[in-house]
Amino acid sequence: MAKRKRAFPCGHKGYGKTCHRCTQERQAQDHQVLAIAEKRNKKLEWEASFAQDVIDLRGLPDYVVVKARSIIATITHKNYREFGGKRLRHNRFIISIPVTRNYRMLCEDCGTFLIPQKVISHEAYNVCKPGS
Ligand SMILES: [Zn+2]
Structure with missing residues (x-):
């Protein structure tokens, strides 16, 4: 018996019991x-x-959030220099750690450990730096 195209209730034509076009679409x-x-x-x-x-960390770009979290998870006992962190000149108890090119994480230096304070954009960081 030769294969014959048949018309399906959906209006398509094809071989077999069901319409392949409609199955695929579904x-x-x-x-x-x-x-x-x-x-x-x-x-x-x-x-x-x-x-x-x-x-x-809400409102920050996703990649900044991801990077900030990885820093928070690993900064322990003042190894902030490994992250390129620096003390602020006008506040020696605040460490600024670069998160990305455009974001800095400010951390409070509590002697033997750091407490993350906030992540700010480089622009905001420059504004809060006195004399610049
Ligand atoms: Zn069909």
Whole structure:
């Protein structure tokens, strides 16, 4: 028996019991729905993750947040120099650590450990530096 194209209820024509075009479209749609749900979950997870931070990192670019977290997780016992950190000239108890080219993390020097205070943009950092 020769294969014959048949018309499906959807209006497409093809071989087999079901319309492959519609099946494929449905699968693509399902995939898209899943992808959107996954994206939304990731976004919610990302937003929720800020509650775990010792300092508020909301509103910063994602890559700055990621870098800041890795610094926070590893600065212990004043090895801030390994991160390129410097003492502020006008406040010796504040250490400024470069996060990215454009962001600095300010940390309070508590003697044997540092307490992260905030992450600010390089522009904001220059503004708060007196005499510049
Ligand atoms: Zn169809």
